[in-house]
Amino acid sequence: MPSVWSDLEPLLLQVSKPIQYVGGELNSTVKDWDSAEVRWVLMYPDAYEVGLPNQGVMILYEVLNEVEGVLAERSYAIWPDLEKLMRENDIPQFTLDSHRSVRDFDLFGISFATELGYTNMLSALHLGGIPLFAADRTLDDPIVVAGGHAAFNPEPISDFIDIAVLGDGEEAVLRMSEIVREWKREGRPGGRDEVLLRLARSGGCYVPRFYDVEYFEDGRIKRVFPNRSDVPYRVAKHTVMDLDKWPYPKQPLVPLAETVHERMSVEIFRGCTRGCRFCQAGMITRPVRERSITGIAAMVEQGLCATGYEEVGLLSLSSADHSEIGEIAKGLADRYEGENVGLSLPSTRVDAFNVDLANELTRNGRRSGLTFAPEGGSERIRQVINKMVTEEDLIRTVTTAYANGWRQVKLYFMCGLPTETDEDVMQIATMTKRAIDAGRSATGGNDVRCTISIGAFVPKPHTPFQWAAQESPDVVDHRLKMLRDAIQGDRKYAKAIGYRYHDGKPSAIEGLLSRGDRRVGAVILRAWESGQRFDGWSEHFSYDRWVAAVVEIFEGSPLSLEWFTTRERELSEALPWDHLDSGLDKEWLWSDWQEALAGGEVDDCRWTPCFDCGVCPTMDTEIQVGPTGRTIPLLVNR
Amino acid sequence: MKAPHAQRPVVQRIRVKYAKRGRLRFTSHRDFSRALERAVRRSRIPIAYSSGFTPHPRISYAGASPTGVASEAEYLEMALQDRVDLAEVLIKLDEALPIGLDVIEIVEATTSEFAATLEASEWHFSISAPAEIADQIPGAIATFLAADEVMVERMSKNGLRRFDVRSAVLSLAEQAPPEVPEVTDGNSTTMGERALRSAILEAVIRHGSPSVRPDDLLAALRIEGLASRAIVTRLAQGPFDERAGAVTDPFGPDRK
Numbered sequence: 001m002p003s004v005w006s007d008l009e010p011l012l013l014q015v016s017k018p019i020q021y022v023g024g025e026l027n028s029t030v031k032d033w034d035s036a037e038v039r040w041v042l043m044y045p046d047a048y049e050v051g052l053p054n055q056g057v058m059i060l061y062e063v064l065n066e067v068e069g070v071l072a073e074r075s076y077a078i079w080p081d082l083e084k085l086m087r088e089n090d091i092p093q094f095t096l097d098s099h100r101s102v103r104d105f106d107l108f109g110i111s112f113a114t115e116l117g118y119t120n121m122l123s124a125l126h127l128g129g130i131p132l133f134a135a136d137r138t139l140d141d142p143i144v145v146a147g148g149h150a151a152f153n154p155e156p157i158s159d160f161i162d163i164a165v166l167g168d169g170e171e172a173v174l175r176m177s178e179i180v181r182e183w184k185r186e187g188r189p190g191g192r193d194e195v196l197l198r199l200a201r202s203g204g205c206y207v208p209r210f211y212d213v214e215y216f217e218d219g220r221i222k223r224v225f226p227n228r229s230d231v232p233y234r235v236a237k238h239t240v241m242d243l244d245k246w247p248y249p250k251q252p253l254v255p256l257a258e259t260v261h262e263r264m265s266v267e268i269f270r271g272c273t274r275g276c277r278f279c280q281a282g283m284i285t286r287p288v289r290e291r292s293i294t295g296i297a298a299m300v301e302q303g304l305c306a307t308g309y310e311e312v313g314l315l316s317l318s319s320a321d322h323s324e325i326g327e328i329a330k331g332l333a334d335r336y337e338g339e340n341v342g343l344s345l346p347s348t349r350v351d352a353f354n355v356d357l358a359n360e361l362t363r364n365g366r367r368s369g370l371t372f373a374p375e376g377g378s379e380r381i382r383q384v385i386n387k388m389v390t391e392e393d394l395i396r397t398v399t400t401a402y403a404n405g406w407r408q409v410k411l412y413f414m415c416g417l418p419t420e421t422d423e424d425v426m427q428i429a430t431m432t433k434r435a436i437d438a439g440r441s442a443t444g445g446n447d448v449r450c451t452i453s454i455g456a457f458v459p460k461p462h463t464p465f466q467w468a469a470q471e472s473p474d475v476v477d478h479r480l481k482m483l484r485d486a487i488q489g490d491r492k493y494a495k496a497i498g499y500r501y502h503d504g505k506p507s508a509i510e511g512l513l514s515r516g517d518r519r520v521g522a523v524i525l526r527a528w529e530s531g532q533r534f535d536g537w538s539e540h541f542s543y544d545r546w547v548a549a550v551v552e553i554f555e556g557s558p559l560s561l562e563w564f565t566t567r568e569r570e571l572s573e574a575l576p577w578d579h580l581d582s583g584l585d586k587e588w589l590w591s592d593w594q595e596a597l598a599g600g601e602v603d604d605c606r607w608t609p610c611f612d613c614g615v616c617p618t619m620d621t622e623i624q625v626g627p628t629g630r631t632i633p634l635l636v637n638r
Numbered sequence: 639m640k641a642p643h644a645q646r647p648v649v650q651r652i653r654v655k656y657a658k659r660g661r662l663r664f665t666s667h668r669d670f671s672r673a674l675e676r677a678v679r680r681s682r683i684p685i686a687y688s689s690g691f692t693p694h695p696r697i698s699y700a701g702a703s704p705t706g707v708a709s710e711a712e713y714l715e716m717a718l719q720d721r722v723d724l725a726e727v728l729i730k731l732d733e734a735l736p737i738g739l740d741v742i743e744i745v746e747a748t749t750s751e752f753a754a755t756l757e758a759s760e761w762h763f764s765i766s767a768p769a770e771i772a773d774q775i776p777g778a779i780a781t782f783l784a785a786d787e788v789m790v791e792r793m794s795k796n797g798l799r800r801f802d803v804r805s806a807v808l809s810l811a812e813q814a815p816p817e818v819p820e821v822t823d824g825n826s827t828t829m830g831e832r833a834l835r836s837a838i839l840e841a842v843i844r845h846g847s848p849s850v851r852p853d854d855l856l857a858a859l860r861i862e863g864l865a866s867r868a869i870v871t872r873l874a875q876g877p878f879d880e881r882a883g884a885v886t887d888p889f890g891p892d893r894k
Contacts, residue, residue: 009661013706013866018664026676026736254676256662256669256736308676308734340693 002033004091005099011089015082019257020048023096026254027306028074029065030097036071037184038177040064041095041105041142043075043124045117046536051076052253053261055315056111056148059248060169070177073097073105077120078127080533080540086127093127102128106180108142109173110161112150115513116506116535118157122528125160132525134162134209139191143180143199147172152237152284153461153577156513156520158208162196165205166580167237167284168270170246172204197228206235206580213518213576219558221517221574236581237284239621243270244295247302254307263311263344266299267291268328272317273613273623274349275602276375277386277592278414280460281317284582286615288606289624293324293331297632300332304341311342319345320354321606323626329360331632337363350374350389355400369408370401376417377428383599384419391431395438402439402448409435409450414457415479416471416504418596425479428452429486436496451498452487454480456507460514462582464592466575469568470511476504505543509535511565512550517576520564522553583621585614645693648686648717651747652724653892654731656712662738663708663869670739671699674714677734683727684720700753701875704851709872710742711759713888715752745892752888756845758808758878760885761852763839767867772835778859779810779839788858792851799848803858806843806850809883813838842885844878 012018033039042061044051051057057074064072073095078086086092092101102108102124110121122132125144131137134144145163146154154164165172179202183195190197199205210231214222226233240246252264269290272282291299300312314328322328332343343361348354350372358370374389376382382389398409413428432450439448456476459465480501487497512520526549534540550561569575571590578586588611592602602611606625616622658665665673675695678685687693696717703709724744732741749755765772782788788804843850852872856865876888 005661010866012664017666018706019666019669022661022664024661024736024738026673254673256665256673258668258672262672305680308678308680310675310679340687 002104003099004094004101007089007091008086008094008099011082011085011091014085016079017049017257020076020255021078021082021096022256023099025052025096025256027251028097028253029061030073031065031071033071033098033100035069037069038071038107038181039105040070040072040107040109040173040177041075041102042072043102043108043110043121044077045110045112045120045124046077047079047534048076048255048257049259050536052255052257053259053265054111054113055249055265055267056113056169058253059246060109060173061253062249062251063170063246064173064177067174067177069181073100075102075124077117077124077534083123083127083533092129093124103130103141105142106184107145107176109145109147112146112148114536115150115156115510117150118513118524119528119532119535121157121160122525123533133159135159137162137192139188143192143195145176145205149280149284150514152280152580152582153514153516154206154208154580155518155576156516156524158518159521159525161208163199163205163207164235164580165238166235166582168240169238170240170248172238175202175204197231200228200231203232203236204238207231208518211579217558219563221576223574224576224579234579234581236619237583239583239619240270241289241621241624243267243289243291243624247291247295247299250299250302251306252303252309254309261313262309263313263342264303264307264309265313265315266296266303267315268296268319268322268325269316269625272321273605274318274321275386275592275604277384277464277596278375278417278457278460279317280463283463283584285317286583286613287621287623288321290322290626292626292628292630293328293632294628294630296328297331297335301335301635310340311344313344313346315346318349320349320351320357324628325357326360327627327631329357333360333363335632335634346371348372350394350397352393352397352400355397355404355406358401358406359404369410370406371410371412372397373412374431375412375414376420376424377413377426377431378424380599381417381420381424383601384596385414385417386596386601388601391434394431395434398435398450399438399442403442407447407449409439409448411435411450411452413452413454415454415483415501416457416476416507418459418465418468420471420479422479422482425483426486428454429483429490432487432497433490433493436493446496449496449498451500452483453500454483455502456504458507458511458514461575461577462584462589464589464596466515466589467569467571467573467593470508470565471504472562472566473504473508476507480504506535506538506541508561508565509541509543509546512546512561515576516564519554519559523549526553581618583613583615583618585612585618588613645687645689646719648696648719650718650721651715652718652722652727653713653715653745653747653752653889654741655743655889656714656735657740657742658703658707658709658712659738659740660708662736663871664706665739666705667699667702670702671697673735673739677731678716681727681730681734683716683731684718684722686717686719698753701756701759701845703872704853707852707870707872711872711874711876713752713756713875715747743889745889747892748894749891755877755888755891756875758842758844758885759875760873761841761843761855762871762873763837763841763852763856764869764871765837765839765864765867766834767837767864769833769835771861771863771867772837774861775812775837775839775859775864778861779812782807782859783810790854790857792854792857801848801850801854803850803854806846807855808842808844808878810839810841810855813840840873842878842883845875
């Protein structure tokens with residue numbers, strides 16, 4: 001039964017938003033099944049509305065489908081209403097492109113932007129009829145590959161995946177495809193074990209089953225070592241150099257369904273060396289590699305023509321840091337003047353220059369809200385996290401925004417940062433009130449608003465805070481409540497300041513999954529078996545269900561939720577991800593952690609000398625930044 | 639901050655008839671309108687925009703069909719900044735829309751109040767159901783047509799609504815059974831013989847308030863399990879000719 005569509009179709013009238021299961025998006029591809037030698041299914045393990053806009057999946061889908069003899073289709077998490085009907089009617093997890101069972105494919109790539117997708121992976125495997133445990137899979141099952149940022153510590157899901165791939169996927173998936181193609185052409189010698197071994201020996205694929213872990217009696221890891229010859233002791237991340245050679249997605253997917261990002265995205269650079277110590281993305285994507293100003297302009301134009309979107313986001317970890325961002329903003333604003341094309345910079349650093357940029361991009365009128373991320377409330381805590389922003393910077397920036405016609409400013413913060421006290425968090429209220437005062441006097445009116453958005457900090461692998469004790473949910477929730485009272489209890493500001501927060505409990509589970517080791521896999525399985533799904537959605541997340549799974553699995557062992565989350569680690573402790581190489585020197589990470597505790601700051605290596613984080617020499621990469629001195633030409637013949 | 643960009647005046651209004659076919663019948667109206675706006679931009683149709691800080695393309699929709707219902711007769715109107723060649727716009731717009739959202743005809747608008755001329759719709763129900771469900775259909779139709787009032791309930795945005803279906807139904811009949819009455823569904827090889835019977839219903843339903851949808855009519859037939867077994871298609875909508883008892887072409891006046 002190649003396509004499940006005829007069985008699926010009658011069920012779709014009974015579920016919410018059926019269009020998300022239909023496929024056929026603009027710029028989607030259905031390649032001929034029989035003439036493909038290597039077949040990938042790429043999954044984003046969350047709902048379609050979150051997964052479809054994901055750039056990683058979109059890029060790899062296009063890169064793979066461009067190759068002769070290689071085919072890629074997409075799959076997303078199924079909402080519980082349809083999952084139930086599919087189980088009743090024996091319909092497997094399917095792809096959106098040709099509505100085939102995911103089990104029909106050679107490779108099943110799953111992109112984990114966050115650890116909260118793990119339970120949805122189990123749902124998809126189970127619905128697909130694929131054994132949950134990698135060890136139970138046969139030649140008829142796909143090779144399950146984990147990618148995305150969470151793959152930098154795949155140990156908690158190591159029982160369920162065959163492979164983890166770290167870092168940029170573009171070249172990695174092509175190399176893997178060739179290895180699988182060759183093995184299939186040879187008649188699949190040595191079965192599943194052989195192809196995994198070939199992939200592991202290529203150096204770019206981490207195959208958990210080829211590594212053993214030993215533990216001390218107190219629960220800590222004693223050592224991790226390969227159990228096969230020729231597989232590397234440490235598996236390194238992939239780094240794509242020269243982004244101009246990889247102008248993907250060229251044909252961005254345009255869904256019929258509404259998604260979380262109703263715009264097209266162009267990645268203007270990859271990597272970040274700002275050195276924010278909490279930020280895993282910044283640490284594991286080094287070095288900075290810019291796309292050139294002309295490469296960006298070409299992608300914007302090609303993408304707009306291919307999609308018809310009316311808004312373009314210039315994406316990166318800190319977009320205002322592009323060496324030619326001023327010229328890019330002006331060039332694009334000139335080019336699309338009068339065309340009703342909106343331009344936006346999604347993440348912005350606290351800097352008045354950013355307001356100028358935003359002004360330029362919104363020349364034609366759309367001026368809704370600006371977002372800044374001071375992350376910490378007090379000067380002291382911002383030194384700890386290496387977010388070099390003074391309170392004066394923030395007030396000046398926000399005032400400039402209000403004075404330029406921006407009425408709404410959103411500020412991002414974290415709660416539960418290392419060394420944080422109640423006072424650090426209460427400082428958020430003080431600072432925000434000052435910002436409102438400044439805005440009121442700058443505009444001469446009361447029509448200025450500021451929204452505080454705050455969530456709990458989760459220490460992540462491969463960051464200087466990987467050794468830190470995560471704050472307990474009780475303390476986090478207490479501080480969040482104190483902050484709320486300080487804002488809402490002050491009548492002068494209560495209406496001007498919005499307050500959005502994420503409570504601390506989901507973050508505790510995220511912490512367990514982020515810094516967990518192989519023994520956490522049993523907890524994930526237990527939580528999933530007891531009904532846990534869609535952990536990123538508050539209406540589906542159940543802290544109690546997770547805690548029950550933790551207690552059941554870890555009973556009688558030294559392990560616990562606290563052991564994995566609120567326990568501070570020593571330098572000498574072997575961390576579960578030590579054999580996975582992000583290029584960052586562990587000694588450097590530790591010294592940066594010590595610097596953090598001392599309140600010392602580190603500058604950005606793009607404009608100060610190298611501070612030896614280790615990435616460039618280890619990975620044989622270099623910083624690739626402009627300026628190129630080129631400009632964006634106006635379009636003619638339109 | 640600069641004043642909002644001045645928008646150019648409207649010089650032409652066009653009316654578009656389009657279809658929602660196959661699996662794209664699951665497109666909701668909101669989904670469709672976003673897809674259309676993008677298709678308009680991609681095909682560089684000189685659409686007019688509303689003025690103000692957030693200009694919107696000037697497109698108005700008339701009588702959109704519910705999500706999950708296919709249609710051969712949906713209508714919308716667009717205001718343009720430049721005059722266009724209608725045949726060329728038809729081809730460009732159809733190419734820019736996904737397959738399954740297909741442009742059928744475009745006319746220049748010469749009349750106003752187009753939406754008000756869409757008085758009724760002709761609906762086609764293709765039913766494939768086990769015999770015990772399908773066999774109830776003729777009796778259910780007779781009972782429905784004989785009644786003065788048939789109340790149904792539906793959840794709406796404002797809660798559960800209860801309304802009469804009968805008075806809006808201008809005609810309802812079962813068509814002659816297809817050539818091969820016995821079909822089996824796709825699972826039959828693995829799930830044993832589950833014989834399915836086909837039935838075709840056609841109905842004309844008057845638009846108005848409360849609006850009666852095709853699924854309301856299925857509910858009014860009071861046959862358990864019928865609604866999920868039907869693929870519904872709107873065949874036509876337009877002015878209702880009382881004498882002929884038929885839905886007529888709403889583009890008629892524009893073509894004169």
